[in-house]
Amino acid sequence: MCLWDSMIIRYLPTQKNLKIWKLDKEVRGMLTNIIKSRLADKDTMGYGNDLLGLMLEACTPEEHGHEPLLSMDEIIDECKTFFFAGHDTSSHMLSWTMLLLSTHPECEQKLREEVVRECGNEVPTGDVLNKLKLVNMFLLETLRLYSPLSTIQRKAGLDLEVGGITVPKGTVLTIPIASIHRDKEVWGEDAHEFNPLRFENGVTRAANHPNAFLSFSGGPRSCIGQNFAMIEAKIVIVMILQRFSFFLSPKYVHAPMDVITLRPKFGLPMVLKSLEM
Ligand code: HEM
Structure with a gap:
């Protein structure tokens, strides 16, 4: 065509x-x-x-x-951008977080201890959220392994050279976030394993390159909602950990599917048990 x-x-x-x-x-x-x-x-x-x-x-x-x-049309378009950029990305980050929490019960327990220590049964305040180091590391590791956006694209605005390769103006470059996030040369031999502790010293020190973590992209057009997304995810995870223990339903089938965002193809059936009972 x-x-x-x-x-x-x-x-x-x-x-x-x-x-x-x-x-x-x-x-x-x-x-x-x-x-x-x-x-x-x-x-x-x-x-x-x-x-x-x-x-x-x-x-x-x-x-x-x-x-x-x-104009009114532009306001409507802005609303659409924010809704679509912010909704599925955040909701799938939470799905993958729940999957990894339920498959790593030892982490679930440690995170719950941190949550109880820092905020008991209260709704977390902004100050408390900043103290939740383990929850933060857990979310970052989830984003590394299951980045809601697996690729992003950029168009070369001028002729340039990247890693010894000449890229003519106008070329569309695809940045393979998911592959970079699992590259052993970048993240070390355990790149395929789930290890939240790699983020112990911050995002920029977790890999061999300070900008290796690309779930929110980087530079001037990086995700404008990234802080909001992390705060929102922390609040949700804290409130779930305060109230429920959970495990994966035997009906779960692991089939990540990339349709603009990375989602569990057959959903994420889970069994939740109230901690108050
Ligand atoms: C885990 C959640 C999120 C992830 C992984 C994520 C990821 C990204 C990425 C990778 C980009 C760059 C896209 C590109 O250059 O092609 C982006 C841009 C953007 N994101 Fe997010 N995002 C998340 C949550 C949010 C939220 C909650 C909002 C709004 C409330 C939001 C609003 C935006 C907007 C408006 C842009 C375009 C920014 C621009 O072009 O200057 N995102 N996001």
Whole structure:
């Protein structure tokens, strides 16, 4: 198929396109309704103290004396970006964390001890989260072995040379995060093994190269939500460890599947037991 054909096909009413357009219309409709209700409640409730609220505030011409900085369509697109970039990535990180916790019961116990020591049965505060070194190392090791994004791409903006190879301007480079994360030359002989302690001295000292850990990418276009994602994951894991012991259901089939994000193909059936009983 030539480039022209592949461009044209996006506009034809194929079954796939009809589904895409229908879903896009639904998502846009949903977001438009949320935005409309924020605008309607503005005088009594303000725009809201979340990202959408901040965007709406920045775009209010009457308050800033200029044209809106973002159009309604752009605000909707930003909402979509944040939702899709932040939802599946975080939820799959949590799935893999639960898998590794249940297959490493000795770690589960150590993490629970840390959680009980630092925050008892309370909901963790920001200060407490910073003290959870083992939980942090566990999450990083989970991300290393099961990075929600297995590859990212970059387009060379100019002719350049990488590792002795000439890369012409315009070349699309795929950065194989999953392979780099399991490379013995980078992580040592135990690269394929689960060992959270490798992160004992921080992310930059865990491998032979300071930027070897790439789950959130690196540089100026790295993940803008990485701190949020780590805080969110820590809170969830702490609250589960406080309440439940768990093990993997015999029905679990290990089949990581890479569909934009890396997910367990057949889900993650688990058996949870309340610690209060
Ligand atoms: C474990 C969770 C997450 C992982 C593994 C992850 C991973 C990544 C990676 C690898 C990139 C770079 C993509 C590329 O260059 O092609 C990225 C970008 C991005 N992420 Fe995340 N992310 C996570 C959570 C989040 C959350 C919670 C949010 C928002 C609340 C978020 C928002 C974004 C946005 C907006 C970008 C684009 C940044 C830009 O292009 O400047 N991510 N993420």
